[in-house]
Amino acid sequence: MKQVDIITEKTLTDVEKIQKAIATNPESEVELKGFVHKIRTMSEFAFVIIRTDRELVQCVLDKTNSFNINDLQEGDTVKIVGTTRLDSRSPLGFEITIKELEVLTSPHEQMPLKINKRNFDATLNVKLDMRPIALRNPKDRAVFKIQEGIVRGFREFLYTQNFTEIRSPKIVSEGAEGGANMFELDYFGRPAYLAQSPQFYKQMMVGVFGRVFEIGGVYRAEKHDTSRHINEFTGLDFEMGFIDSFEEIMQMEASMLRYVFDLLNRDYKRELDMFGVTLPEFTTIPTITFKEGKEITQKLSKKKIVDFGDFDADEEKIIGDYIKETTGSDLVFVTHYPSKKRPFYAMDDPTDPTVTLSFDLLLNGAEITTGGQRIHDYDMQVQKMLSRKMDPERFSDYLMIHKYGMPKHGGLGIGLERLTYKLLKLSNIREATLFPRDINRIAP
Numbered sequence: 001m002k003q004v005d006i007i008t009e010k011t012l013t014d015v016e017k018i019q020k021a022i023a024t025n026p027e028s029e030v031e032l033k034g035f036v037h038k039i040r041t042m043s044e045f046a047f048v049i050i051r052t053d054r055e056l057v058q059c060v061l062d063k064t065n066s067f068n069i070n071d072l073q074e075g076d077t078v079k080i081v082g083t084t085r086l087d088s089r090s091p092l093g094f095e096i097t098i099k100e101l102e103v104l105t106s107p108h109e110q111m112p113l114k115i116n117k118r119n120f121d122a123t124l125n126v127k128l129d130m131r132p133i134a135l136r137n138p139k140d141r142a143v144f145k146i147q148e149g150i151v152r153g154f155r156e157f158l159y160t161q162n163f164t165e166i167r168s169p170k171i172v173s174e175g176a177e178g179g180a181n182m183f184e185l186d187y188f189g190r191p192a193y194l195a196q197s198p199q200f201y202k203q204m205m206v207g208v209f210g211r212v213f214e215i216g217g218v219y220r221a222e223k224h225d226t227s228r229h230i231n232e233f234t235g236l237d238f239e240m241g242f243i244d245s246f247e248e249i250m251q252m253e254a255s256m257l258r259y260v261f262d263l264l265n266r267d268y269k270r271e272l273d274m275f276g277v278t279l280p281e282f283t284t285i286p287t288i289t290f291k292e293g294k295e296i297t298q299k300l301s302k303k304k305i306v307d308f309g310d311f312d313a314d315e316e317k318i319i320g321d322y323i324k325e326t327t328g329s330d331l332v333f334v335t336h337y338p339s340k341k342r343p344f345y346a347m348d349d350p351t352d353p354t355v356t357l358s359f360d361l362l363l364n365g366a367e368i369t370t371g372g373q374r375i376h377d378y379d380m381q382v383q384k385m386l387s388r389k390m391d392p393e394r395f396s397d398y399l400m401i402h403k404y405g406m407p408k409h410g411g412l413g414i415g416l417e418r419l420t421y422k423l424l425k426l427s428n429i430r431e432a433t434l435f436p437r438d439i440n441r442i443a444p
């Protein structure tokens, strides 16, 4: 009878194995599998650049080799055996002289996109139409390696702070954020919606585990077509109980981001370098109130401020620039947003009920997070619903937690793609979204 063996050791990538071999012998015989990314034929030899899952490896095929370079094409997958040679001009510090080359598979057709050009200059729309292959461009795919790092850091840090990871349903019967931006579904003849946020469920789970987080899909049927909105995004959400003040949530976020940026600088440096950005360095983050933010925009904005309940994109940019200029910080917390513009579950400030114990975090002049303290008291929550003409009966499942007891608690939601796009200073959030869904796009 055949048996399936268990993997018991960390699997090194081909490049890691090669680097390990080079450390003891710079001229090691090594094996490498990957895609033929680029072929550059010279008179006596050809450079064959192999694309692995994370690197480009420079290999050299001599004319004297029995393998004819004309039998190789870009897009082939290959296995090569060769000898390493240290070379400071090559990006990895070595190149491989090919001894044996085996073509494993060949593409049906040559790619219509020049993914191997250093300046991959297709338009964003073309790149998105051809996403499955466009993502093979080293810089375009690097965005998502960095995004992996952000998610890893978020998760790892919150584990160290005793958070429990949860998964909440994405098909729901009520929206948590109000408004008309919900995707409606036909759920066996009944109306249902795609979740606008995990808000209700993460609060429910605070009553179970105290501190919880979730990394999951968020759906917004917003019809705007901007460079910072998409209709499906990944929410990095956490919620924590037994807080004394909403500022503890800000402190948790600042510490988490610091952890994430340190991790990116440590493990994702090669990808970061492709974007030439320096991640924010900080030990503290400046904080202003919403009112102070409005004073700044009123003073510095060229246009008339019309909305006194929120900031538009231009105003966020003005605040971001002002804070950068006056404090050097790329990040700024804005606190105490007006009550009327915040959701029904937001806790009002007892010293001024026109504002909430809430905050946004701006990075490079754009919102990346909304958070705050939530109402834990049953009567207070029902009252606030009634004052907004909401029917508490419809929210009886949610209100169970208030009725049967909740600690003081709060939390936040960060948009993963929004954060990635602002961090890498990309021009459009879609570049930081694997397969974006927007008002004009539902495929690929």
Ligand code: ATP
Pocket: 177, 220, 222, 228, 229, 230, 231, 233, 367, 368, 369, 370, 413, 414, 415, 416, 417, 418, 419, 429
């Ligand atoms: P915005 O004012 O930017 O439209 P919002 O106030 O509606 O965002 P929240 O509901 O507070 O956003 O969501 C929390 C976070 O989720 C935001 O700070 C942002 O990072 C992200 N986010 C919200 N809407 C979108 C969207 N349509 N596309 C991408 N990310 C989003």
